[in-house]
Amino acid sequence: MRQQFCSHQKMRIPHLPLRISKRFHSREYRLAGREQSVSVDFDGKNALELKSGHIARFASSAVVASSGDNAVMATVVQKKEKQGDGNGVPLQVICKPLALDENADQIMLGINAASTALHISSAPFSGPLAALRVTMSPRGTFQINPTQEELREASLDVIIAMKKNQKTIMIELDGKEVSVEHLEQACHVAFENVEKLHVAMEKMAVGVEKDVLPTKNLGKIENILRELVTERVYYVMTDSTHDKISRDQEIQKIYRDVVESKELQSHSPQDIYPCYSALVKQILRETVLNTGIRCDGRKITDFRPITIQVDMYKKLHGCSMFQRGQTQVMSTVTFDSPAAAFHPDSVAQLLGSQRKKSFMLHYEFPSFAINEVGISRSSNRREIGHGALAEKALKNLFPKDFPYATRLACQVLESNGSSSMASVCGGSLALFDAGVPMKSAAAGVAIGLITDQNEPDSKYKAARSGIDHVLSKMNIMRDRPREEFKTTVPIIQSIRIEPHKRVTLFRNNGYNCKLIEAETGVKISAEDENNISLLAQNKQKLQKAMDMMGEVLETHGNLDFAFGSIVQAEIIVDRGVFVTLPGSSQRIFMNNNHLSLNPIRHPEVLGLKIGDKMSTTWFGRDEHTGNIRLSRRTLTGAAHPATAQKPKK
Numbered sequence: 001m002r003q004q005f006c007s008h009q010k011m012r013i014p015h016l017p018l019r020i021s022k023r024f025h026s027r028e029y030r031l032a033g034r035e036q037s038v039s040v041d042f043d044g045k046n047a048l049e050l051k052s053g054h055i056a057r058f059a060s061s062a063v064v065a066s067s068g069d070n071a072v073m074a075t076v077v078q079k080k081e082k083q084g085d086g087n088g089v090p091l092q093v094i095c096k097p098l099a100l101d102e103n104a105d106q107i108m109l110g111i112n113a114a115s116t117a118l119h120i121s122s123a124p125f126s127g128p129l130a131a132l133r134v135t136m137s138p139r140g141t142f143q144i145n146p147t148q149e150e151l152r153e154a155s156l157d158v159i160i161a162m163k164k165n166q167k168t169i170m171i172e173l174d175g176k177e178v179s180v181e182h183l184e185q186a187c188h189v190a191f192e193n194v195e196k197l198h199v200a201m202e203k204m205a206v207g208v209e210k211d212v213l214p215t216k217n218l219g220k221i222e223n224i225l226r227e228l229v230t231e232r233v234y235y236v237m238t239d240s241t242h243d244k245i246s247r248d249q250e251i252q253k254i255y256r257d258v259v260e261s262k263e264l265q266s267h268s269p270q271d272i273y274p275c276y277s278a279l280v281k282q283i284l285r286e287t288v289l290n291t292g293i294r295c296d297g298r299k300i301t302d303f304r305p306i307t308i309q310v311d312m313y314k315k316l317h318g319c320s321m322f323q324r325g326q327t328q329v330m331s332t333v334t335f336d337s338p339a340a341a342f343h344p345d346s347v348a349q350l351l352g353s354q355r356k357k358s359f360m361l362h363y364e365f366p367s368f369a370i371n372e373v374g375i376s377r378s379s380n381r382r383e384i385g386h387g388a389l390a391e392k393a394l395k396n397l398f399p400k401d402f403p404y405a406t407r408l409a410c411q412v413l414e415s416n417g418s419s420s421m422a423s424v425c426g427g428s429l430a431l432f433d434a435g436v437p438m439k440s441a442a443a444g445v446a447i448g449l450i451t452d453q454n455e456p457d458s459k460y461k462a463a464r465s466g467i468d469h470v471l472s473k474m475n476i477m478r479d480r481p482r483e484e485f486k487t488t489v490p491i492i493q494s495i496r497i498e499p500h501k502r503v504t505l506f507r508n509n510g511y512n513c514k515l516i517e518a519e520t521g522v523k524i525s526a527e528d529e530n531n532i533s534l535l536a537q538n539k540q541k542l543q544k545a546m547d548m549m550g551e552v553l554e555t556h557g558n559l560d561f562a563f564g565s566i567v568q569a570e571i572i573v574d575r576g577v578f579v580t581l582p583g584s585s586q587r588i589f590m591n592n593n594h595l596s597l598n599p600i601r602h603p604e605v606l607g608l609k610i611g612d613k614m615s616t617t618w619f620g621r622d623e624h625t626g627n628i629r630l631s632r633r634t635l636t637g638a639a640h641p642a643t644a645q646k647p648k649k
Contacts, residue, residue, distance in 0.1 A: 035052070035053040037052075038204055039200075042145060046067060046145040048197070050116050051064045052064070052116070052204060055073065060077050060121045061076045061118075062075045062076070065113035065116070070106070072095055072098060073095070074114040075094050075117060078090065078091050078123045093117065103147040105148075107131075119204065123211065127201065129161055129163055130198050130201065131161040132162075133146065136155055137150065138154075155178055158186045162194050174396075225276055226279065228261060240295070289450060304326075305324075306322075306323065306473045307321075308477045314486070317486060317489050318332070318430045318432075318482075318486075320477075322425045322426030323414075323422075324422055324425075327412075327422050329413065330413055331423065331427045331429065332408075333436070334409070335404035339526075341357055341405040361395075362387055362408070362410070363379075363384075363387030363412075363420070364379075365412045368413075370415050386419065386420040389420050390423040394408070394427055394438075396439075397439045397442055398436065399438070402437075403494075406434075410426060421446050423444075424442055425443050428442045428474065429474055434486075435482035441471060441474055441479070491535070491536045492533055492536075493533065493534045495531065495532055495533070495534065497530065499621075501553045505532070505552065512552045517545075522537075524549075563620050566616070567618050567630070568582065569590075569615075579616070588630060590632075594630065595633075614632060616630040616631065617631050
């Protein structure tokens with residue numbers, strides 16, 4: 001029998017352990033009610049404000065960086081305990097745009113917001129770090145955190161991220177053949193102003209208690225490693241017969257030996273490996289500083305051997321093979337129709353992206369380039385970043401009025417460092433081989449600095465001498481663009497077409513256009529309102545496509561009479577009416593309003609029948625739709641001569 005409960009009976013609640021969350025009483029919520037903001041002014045304009053304690057207060061920290069009407073929020077969440085198998089994420093930083101307009105620089109706002117959020121959180125962070133964008137106008141003046149209009153006109157764009165005391169962390173540059181002197185001036189402007197951001201971040205972090213990471217005393221392991229492996233590692237690092245793979249194999253063999261040694265049996269590999277890795281780097285560093293010789297036997301001013309090939313495959317529009325040491329990059333150029341250019345969406349254009357991108361560089365780094373097993377996948381962040389870096393070096397040399405959309409693919413086949421700069425060199429050669437009229441050739445080198453003191457001047461000198469050396473090697477193979485395109489390059493033809501004929505070609509979802517493309521293999525695309533382009537594999541296919549296009553346009557839209565002339569039109573439908581004109585079977589609709597001065601509901605009241613001929617006035621074509629405009633309102637009751645056809649040119 002089912003037990004029933006009355007409304008007056010009380011339910012018994014079992015006594016369960018009560019868990020009270022301490023989240024709202026912990027340091028994670030310490031910023032609640034503690035709003036603070038600091039404003040940084042740069043020469044009376046482009047002020048940047050940092051504000052915290054008013055938003056997203058469940059996060060470990062949250063900072064909003066704003067400038068004008070633009071704002072970006074950065075949040076930091078620090079995980080105190082690892083869960084499950086211990087693979088939890090201990091720290092997460094998220095940047096979220098709150099409001100952006102056409103002058104927004106979300107990169108600068110995001111970097112400074114994220115850095116400040118880390119700096120005021122309890123997470124271990126050796127900040128503060130601040131970023132600044134400096135541009136140079138065509139007149140030679142420098143702007144701090146410029147507007148998008150100033151950025152588009154700038155001949156130099158530099159982003160610098162720095163710690164205190166002018167310790168540079170990152171420099172990103174986009175220039176239009178600027179001199180080293182101008183780059184130094186831009187860096188100097190950044191050095192003078194970035195300290196203002198450091199001071200603001202320090203004010204925000206007053207009273208913050210930082211977590212201290214647990215540390216182990218690994219001094220004993222370090223001492224044992226020095227006794228066991230110093231000589232063996234030094235021997236490997238000074239044996240110039242090794243290449244990248246064999247040297248790495250020897251270093252790994254030494255590590256396996258020391259892990260199995262009696263002296264380190266009581267220590268875990270997790271403690272041994274970081275000590276061993278640090279010791280290997282220290283030995284390499286001291287060897288280079290003391291002897292001036294690198295591990296491959298070169299002096300610090302020597303270059304790796306360079307070999308270059310161009311035009312290896314005749315079918316390709318342009319190609320090159322650039323090898324520097326054990327880094328090998330194959331670059332290929334492909335031309336396509338202007339319609340293949342990349343068009344960013346409206347939001348990206350609002351935020352400063354170019355409206356049409358006709359030159360694209362794709363960087364590929366397959367796993368076999370470093371003797372690893374990988375899977376096919378889309379481009380990762382490293383490939384995207386390296387491709388953007390190489391593209392910046394070449395895009396300002398690419399001609400703006402080049403008729404083709406151009407794809408430059410740089411495929412890394414072997415890698416032992418500096419593959420992005422090898423892509424710049426190989427890409428420049430491939431573009432020359434394809435016949436692209438570049439402003440000049442471009443070369444790239446990567447430079448490392450091993451020293452106890454910062455010596456930027458010597459680094460600049462090394463960069464200039466290195467690029468000159470590489471350019472001299474490249475010029476031997478090809479010092480100027482190919483004078484004529486290869487025979488495999490498609491032919492592109494631009495044709496001006498009247499609006500009404502354009503409608504004929506592209507109406508009905510582009511039926512006539514697709515018919516011509518399927519028959520001839522020629523790509524037809526619209527350049528603008530008045531021009532179309534045809535991309536054909538050869539002259540014969542281009543001519544066939546133009547003939548077919550002429551037939552379509554001749555059949556559907558070859559009517560043209562003198563403006564205001566009287567034309568005899570034949571009625572073919574009794575409602576409306578539809579008429580045909582001399583020399584064409586095209587049906588043209590005339591509304592009842594254009595049949596008589598007086599309002600009518602049906603053309604029969606005027607005595608109009610199918611097959612009759614009537615006089616109409618030709619008013620040309622509508623400038624927007626291309627539709628033919630006819631009327632007989634002014635001719636009602638008058639007799640006029642037949643047809644005055646416009647003489648053909």
